[in-house]
Amino acid sequence: MAQENVNVVARIRPLSNESNDGTCIETDPISSTITLTTNQKQFNMDKVFEQNATQEEIFGYVQPLIATVINGIHGTIFAYGQTGSGKTHTMIGSDENHGIIPRAIEMIFIALNEESEKRNDNFKFKISCTALQIYCEKTYDLLNGNEKIEIPISDIFKNAKEVEVKSSDECMEILKCGLEQRKVSGTSMNETSSRSHAILTLTLKTEYFKENKKHERISRLNMVDLAGSESRKHTNNNKTQNFEASNINKSLLTLGKVIREIINPTQNQVISYRSSKLTMILRDSLGGNSKTTVIVNIHSNSKHATETSSTLDFAVNVKNVKNTAILQEFITSKETLALMQYCTPAFFHSQICIKTVTEVQRLGEENDKLKIELAKEKKINRITNKVCKFRLLF
Template sequence: MPLGIDRTHFYAEKVKRQEKEIHAKDERVAQLETENAMLYLKLAQLHGTVQSVRQENSSLNGQVESEQQFRSDVSGTAIKLHRELETIRNDLRSLQSIAIDIPEEFQKYTTQANKVVQRHRQVFQSQNSSMTSLQSQVTNMELALQEITERHAKEKKRRQELHNILMELRGNIRVHCRIRPLMEFDCGNEDSGSLGKPGTRSEVVVHFVDDENVCCRTAKHNKVFEYERVFSPTESQNDIFEEVQPMLTSLLDGYNICIMAYGQTGSGKTHTMLGSHKNEDYNPSRDPHRDEGVIPRAARELFRLISEKQSATHKIEVSVLEIYNNEIRDLLSNDPSIKHDINTSTDGTVSVPTLSSKQVDTVYDVMCLVQHGLRTRRESATMVHEHSSRSHLVVTLTVISQAPSFFSKTSSGSSQDLQRDIRGRSYSTSSAPNLGNLSNTWSGADQSAASVPGMGAVIRTKLQLVDLAGSECVGMSGVKGAALREASNINKSLSALADVLGALAEHRSHVPYRNTRLTHLLQDSIGGDAKLLVLLCVSPAQRYITESLQCLGFGTRARQVQRGPTKRRLPSSAEKVDSSSVRPRSASTATGPSFIPKPT
């Protein structure tokens, strides 16, 4: 038998079974012996009976013969029983011999089993000591890893802070990238059941690496793009706005801000900027909707920051325009025939004098104006996207703030007392009117700003929120006729935007801002002293790989633009508010937009 197998239980059971069999056979033997004795007794009785019968009646020969026959039968039975008894005795002797050997074999196997158990016990004790040592090492490594993780988080945060400081000092354009989830329409003409499967046009090729890197993986190459922030497909609208929110504080500190969404058709630009603006149940006066975009969240945050300031020291105006077929359309004007020209001042400031602007007091007012403009914005269905935007949307929130008192100090009211801003522009605070001259623009409740002592000059800063039209491949979108002309103008303006960034990155002497209305309108934001944030929106699907690479390349080119330090807006002669510089407004605009509906 093979060693190492514990057969103790088997032999114990076998011994018990054999003992039971022996006991049963012993009982059988006793029973047979009893029966044999009874038979012998009966035989003796029969012999006596035969003798008596012979003596009494010798004539009963037939009975004697049958008696003899019976005797022979009994003898045969006795012989048979005797043979069985002998067989049982032989079996019993065999079992007894086996039972004698069982204890020796049991002792032998027990000794071997004890040796195996002892050997395994020693191995277990050795492994247990090794396990204890390993557990101690793992505990120490976990503590070290936790310490390193905390240090890494601190260093990462410190690096981000230093990077932000560096970006602030260098004044570079900030570029963020958002990867949208894979959608059903990414399949194109394929079965929606193949969504995301390898080898299909809807296969995911744009991958989120970390919060600063995105990788475009194709059969030919893997290319990694680095930006200030990369958002994965699972990150929410609130995660996007958390990166935008700090810039709004700079707006009230006197800096111009521009946030634009760039990407192909259907990549999520409008969703990122506006969110659930077409939801019938959406009401911006209530708490923010989870799908609310950058524009309503920025307006809400801006009003929150203003509420923390001194009362009646800040006013906000809103304008909404679109650039359609390289023409500016005022989406808040009732007269679409007005031609709008862009004016560029000597200091590089860009303005559209004929553009309508409305004063707003709440985020609800802002979104009502935006939604009014969206109802007239040019949209059409293409093979790529059902609600493709055919124009560039620009929402501008202009903040008019009262300048601090040190900007409006004068020396004995002398008109020769001039102050200069950081760009060398001069203004005379002795002739600067206070905000009481805005009575033709703001409501009577707003004229209380004039009663604030030492607040004469004003500062105008603007927040430009741009939802660019999507770049698209004409062959893929399937547009024809007027839509083809729209697509041509969209691609031309976006190409001009890329050319402007290329010229700025290469420090060319001439930057082609005026090639299109879009680049001309955004001249002071792209190449001026505004803080610019570009939100790249890309689709992860294989069928849009060309457009995605173009969009990611655009972001890389934008990051290469190096501008001077971002400058604060200071009051100047051109920025002071008086009766000659304020555009007259109709009575309908004196207290806000006349077409704002009641909240539902």
């Protein structure tokens, strides 16, 4: 199974009209390089989007990742950067100018509906969504009244409410209702600053039959809008906002620490995913089973040069993380399907039935291999017979 690096994209926020400060960066979209003018340090990205980049351009870049999720591979897209750098605009956007999340949802429903129409009754799909927020190192379920929940290390979605959705409009309405409960606050840096990390997840389940075998695929698309890092020298926040900022910064520092552990492993090291709620949720997305794209959003104003440098350092590090994305497909033979018809729900989940089904499936697969080998042997025999007849003629 091939490994591939996390894909890292930089999006430059337009200069603020409220400040006469110049820019602290120079960009070269052709070489995908950003240069910090304060020290001429260069940072290489996979792609650089300049200040005039549209939402359509950004989404066009991540479309291939979303297509792989539709085809049964886990995917993650998350936005990282200083507060007020445009992360929520990139991920969610507005009613008039949609970001990645609503566009991704629409793309998925269009693709699966088209596939369903093309294959008639031989293709079924189900889509469900979850929405969590991490606020001050506590996890809340945005689809269940913002109830506080625990995240088991074995299954991070075990305690989250999962809602099945039938259309992109229904999905967005549900997610919007959830996001209205997200913690935001007006700060000196941003009128609607996100004070929590938001993690929206779509789970796709598809099934079809081919050669009397049932093919099931289950994949997830994680779309993450991280809260922004803050520097106190540029803020004039109240006590609560400072407490929130402290927790946000701590969470992001842990994320950076985990990434450094992944790219610079030591002997007998255990990656410290459990050190924060955020890294627990992102553990498959960073060094695990997922295709991942990180969009770093950057302030170009000179007064933010220190924070911009820190964001770019993060981008270079996370770009070195390697993931191994695996097709999430499960194939069930016709023998197993026939047996399952006679099992009651209670019996089907019993250890006896599980072992029986596993054995039947193994025998079915072994039978298929024997059929293939037998066909090959018959082909060889036919060729041998032809050769023998040919020799007899001479």
